[in-house]
Amino acid sequence: MKETRKTIQKELVHEAVMVSCDHPTAEQIYDSIILKHPTISKATVYRNLNLLVEDGIILRVRVLGGPDHFDKTIRPHYHIQCRVCKRVDDIEVSPDLGIQTKIINAKGFEVDSYEIVFTGICPDCLEKNAAKSSEGAQVWN
Amino acid sequence: MKETRKTIQKELVHEAVMVSCDHPTAEQIYDSIILKHPTISKATVYRNLNLLVEDGIILRVRVLGGPDHFDKTIRPHYHIQCRVCKRVDDIEVSPDLGIQTKIINAKGFEVDSYEIVFTGICPDCLEKNAAKSSEGAQVWN
DNA sequence: GTGCCTGCAAATGTTTTGCAAACCT
């Protein structure tokens, strides 16, 4: 059994994720910590995020083609990323998808999990586009 | 309308994807081409893969936490990645998941797409583990 | 001949790692 020590840095990283309302990236977590504790290094933030994920205290949200985000909510749920501003948010699917691994023809694979990442446009960016397009500008395609 | 020229390199990249039985990464495509055409550069492989994806000739398969894979099969389908050897394979889901974007409570997001990536263990790695564990070794947890 | 495409090297962005010093228990 590996010993785990309590350090200020570990506490700060944990706190930063717990306090966040969105789903911050390692970079954003680093930026928020450095305001109060300017000597912390980015490597330490990454190391502690990995420890917290391993211990099941926080969730790693991988998105396609960008940095990982982190989530204080452990309960199983899905995520959506805005394709304009890259923000990640939780998503509830109703009714539950109920993907049964046994109904999957997996070519002999033993399926243990799946992840769904939705892509869309967030309310803020929808609104910004509505404003912009009324003056003839096309913000995205 | 942007002109598109026919080049040997473009042809080689296209061919390499079409000939593959698995779902190669850019690196693997580069490795296979360089055997017959040793002067091609990796940047050219990446550039041509991007062009082929843009033109809808091949599919980019993004997996979580690793390099992109490429797929000659355009028909919509899902993918599974072996968490041991990282191999990607096609997967058929029956019945169709039928995720309706309108039944999703998306917190005001306009949902336009989703991707599902399954994770599991491929037949080859299952077999290898069976052999190893009979002699007391644990290959993975 | 125009200008897209290539090869090379360097840059980018994200994350990990080697190492010596500092810290926790």
Place this chain on the structure above:
DNA sequence: AGGTTTGCAAAACATTTGCAGGCAC
């Protein structure tokens, strides 16, 4: 004291980009 953790810098990894020369049309 002994082993962990930190901070820093450098490496690792996947991919993109700037540029000068080459090739397609």
